[in-house]
Amino acid sequence: GIRTHHHVMRTEAQAIVHLAATVGVERIIQSPAETIENNVKGTEAVLQAALRYGCRTILASTSEVYGKGLKVPFCEDDDVLLGATVRKRWSYAASKMVDEFLGLAYHGEHDLPVTILRFFNTVGPRQTGQYGMVIPRFVGQALRGEPLTVYGDGQQSRCFCDVDDVVRAVHDLLDCPASIGKVLNVGSREEITIEELARKVKAVTHSKSPIRLIPYDEAYAPGFEDMQRRVPDTTRIQRLIGWRPTIPLARTLVRVRDHLKQEAGRL
Ligand code: UDP
Numbered sequence: 001g002i003r004t005h006h007h008v009m010r011t012e013a014q015a016i017v018h019l020a021a022t023v024g025v026e027r028i029i030q031s032p033a034e035t036i037e038n039n040v041k042g043t044e045a046v047l048q049a050a051l052r053y054g055c056r057t058i059l060a061s062t063s064e065v066y067g068k069g070l071k072v073p074f075c076e077d078d079d080v081l082l083g084a085t086v087r088k089r090w091s092y093a094a095s096k097m098v099d100e101f102l103g104l105a106y107h108g109e110h111d112l113p114v115t116i117l118r119f120f121n122t123v124g125p126r127q128t129g130q131y132g133m134v135i136p137r138f139v140g141q142a143l144r145g146e147p148l149t150v151y152g153d154g155q156q157s158r159c160f161c162d163v164d165d166v167v168r169a170v171h172d173l174l175d176c177p178a179s180i181g182k183v184l185n186v187g188s189r190e191e192i193t194i195e196e197l198a199r200k201v202k203a204v205t206h207s208k209s210p211i212r213l214i215p216y217d218e219a220y221a222p223g224f225e226d227m228q229r230r231v232p233d234t235t236r237i238q239r240l241i242g243w244r245p246t247i248p249l250a251r252t253l254v255r256v257r258d259h260l261k262q263e264a265g266r267l
Pocket of ligand 1: 152
């Protein structure tokens with residue numbers, strides 16, 4: 001607690017949800033040093049503050065830590081398979097793995113009540129497309145009548161989860177002591193290829209934009225490695241708090257479209 005006069009005051013914070021990080025594949029490839037330093041030092045600072053106040057703490061991690069694993073769906077206790085260190089992309093996964101190790105160590109060595117969440121492609125209104133995130137990127141392109149930039153052959157797939165579902169998971173886990181010291185996947189099981197996503201975005205925006213395939217080497221950097229599929233096993237979080245996503249991708253696309261239309265109208 002904070003000492004003022006002769007009283008010991010309780011801190012105002014009941015919990016810490018640490019979401020801040022350098023994210024987005026394009027950003028990571030441009031600035032790997034910033035990525036590693038922000039993500040590792042930031043989490044270290046948060047954990048030290050949490051320890052001082054004995055705060056319930058949730059740390060954001062990422063499905064990216066499953067790397068190039070081919071066994072889907074991904075389960076929390078699976079081995080991880082990252083690419084070589086010369087491939088800058090994997091610096092993000094490695095930095096988040098250090099965060100996970102650190103959080104689990106603070107729990108194990110100092111009894112700090114930490115839970116680690118591996119988010120799978122969270123999406124919703126107000127997400128920026130600036131650092132590569134594909135849904136705000138495609139919806140923006142479609143509304144402006146520009147080509148939709150599908151990387152690779154577009155057959156890679158993802159499971160997108162609406163931010164409102166994710167916020168509910170975070171909120172409910174704060175009051176779930178059984179989740180302390182655990183790593184949990186948070187994501188949707190609705191899998192879609194990026195090419196199919198581009199077609200859905202065109203339909204929901206009534207856009208005549210062409211779909212343009214761009215080789216990975218051009219989109220990112222020579223030798224770029226993508227994840228082909230990324231599907232979560234969500235049995236663990238479902239058992240703990242009964243959570244499952246309720247908002248289908250079609251609804252999220254409408255939400256993102258309406259937000260970006262409104263934003264364009266304001267400019
Ligand atoms: N992607 C794409 N065009 C874009 C941005 C992304 O085809 O303009 C692809 C990207 O290569 C990946 C998928 O969409 O296969 C999801 O990318 P995002 O950056 O949203 O998240 P990631 O799953 O890579 O973390």
